[in-house]
Amino acid sequence: MFNKLKKIFLSKQQNEEKDRYIIVQNDEINEDLKQHINALEKLAERYSKDLENEYKSKFESNGKKNLKIWVCRDIDGDQMPSLTSDQCLEGEYRSQIAINYDGFTDEEDAYVYYIKLWGCSRGRKSIGGFYDLSKYDLKKEIEDTLSQVLKET
Structure with missing residues (x-):
């Protein structure tokens, strides 16, 4: 019984995660989309x-120092200092809100939590996923994530 409930819960969680994003097909990846991503x-x-x-x-009052929240961008996992949202239509581009605290390394890609904003994979069939602001409150999601992090020990 527990396993069945666990499967239902995990399935619901995965569906909610997918619902947060608008799926974008190859023919919809254009300059108008770029403006929305920017x-x-x-x-x-x-x-x-x-x-x-x-x-x-x-x-800091919970012993978690050096909180940092930022928009992190990469192409195929490689962060480049010069990468901006103007390059968001390039293949394998991904942007997300990264959240970290305690023990930052010199590498900006070392983060504890993240919220996906946009991602695009290019190939024979390009497809992307765009955070749906019409259904979800991004600020609230960041705050909920921060509250969850605060509860963790």
């Missing part, structure tokens, strides 16, 4: 900065 990433950057300032003292 706007999403700018909004995410603003939320990240604001919430980092708001939660920094809460984290």
Whole structure:
């Protein structure tokens, strides 16, 4: 019985995760989409900065120092300092909100939690996933993630 409930719960979680994103097909990857991605990433950057300032003292009072929240971008897993949202339509581009605390390394890709914003895989059949702001509140999702991190020991 427990295994059946666990499967239902995990399946529901996976469906909720998929629902957060608008699937974008090859013929929909265009300059209009690029503008939406740029706007999403700018909004995410603003939320990240604001919430980092708001939660920094809460984290420190829980012994979790050096809270950092930022929009992280990479192409095929490689972060490049010059990578911006203007390159969001390139193959294997991915952006996400990264959350980390304690023990940062010199590498910006070392983070504890993340929320996907946009990702695109290119190949024979290009497909992308775009965070759906019309259904979900990105700021609330970041805050929920931060609250969850605070609860963890």
